[in-house]
């Protein structure tokens with residue numbers, strides 16, 4: 001029951017963050033925000049929030065074990081190093097995907113972002129040596145075809161004030177973000193596979209914290225080079241909806257993006273990456289509708305086709321995953337039977 005409650009709690013966090021993250025980032029840009037590095041930094045700066053569940057877990061462990069043996073960090077040095085590397089990719093991902101809300105309608109950038117599932121599948125083949133089933137191959141094709149439909153349409157939904165060149169950069173950068181995110185998820189899975197001890201939720205949070213800290217350091221360097229910190233007071237004073245609301249948008253941006261990441265790792269831990277993908281698929285049309293209602297974005301036929309192709313891609317991917325896990329269960333069952341027969345044949 002406790003596990004189920006925690007799963008629901010994480011699904012809620014993931015849903016708020018998944019839909020709300022791109023929307024609030026777009027809100028920042030629509031009303032006069034211009035800083036791409038600041039927007040990337042906001043995606044991970046709230047990572048110290050992870051210290052709340054981590055401290056609860058630590059004090060709980062101190063109660064169960066003796067205070068002297070309860071370690072502050074459960075993960076090994078190798079896992080810290082791996083997580084730091086993934087964090088740098090996460091920082092780069094944050095930079096790439098910030099170009100989406102800056103230059104594209106949310107309904108377009110969310111559809112491009114959906115290709116991350118295709119890249120996750122491709123990196124899983126390269127890094128985790130997972131085999132692509134015919135269904136996952138089909139889903140890779142459908143997801144990329146969905147994004148290609150948007151690309152071929154040209155820039156029919158280009159927001160006013162955005163040049164064709166900026167629109168194209170926004171499009172390409174969002175695709176690069178999807179590649180980075182796919183790589184990140186496969187590398188995190190690799191860290192779990194290579195871990196010597198069974199992975200606990202505390203370890204997952206520790207990995208998440210290190211990823212968040214190194215991504216934030218990466219984006220802080222970007223902000224310093226781009227003089228973003230000096231630009232914040234001026235941007236705030238000129239913000240269309242007022243200075244106080246500017247800072248409020250930044251704070252909510254940081255919280256909502258952190259909810260997305262915390263919720264994602266929670267759903268994967270308490271259930272599976274399959275469920276996180278299914279929820280993500282369900283949330284894609286929700287984000288599209290919210291973008292149209294809140295920002296009055298255009299909805300052309302091409303977007304309808306792209307959503308349809310993306311949803312078919314999702315279904316094909318999930319069907320393949322379910323078939324694959326059924327096959328693995330059958331194979332394990334047969335192996336267990338064979339081992340049993342070999343062990344007991346002389347009885």
Ligand SMILES: Nc1nc2[nH]cnc2c(=O)[nH]1
Nearest residue numbers: 093097113177178181260
């Ligand atoms: N590229 C990408 N980066 C993210 N960071 C948090 N969520 C996402 C996502 O859905 N896509």
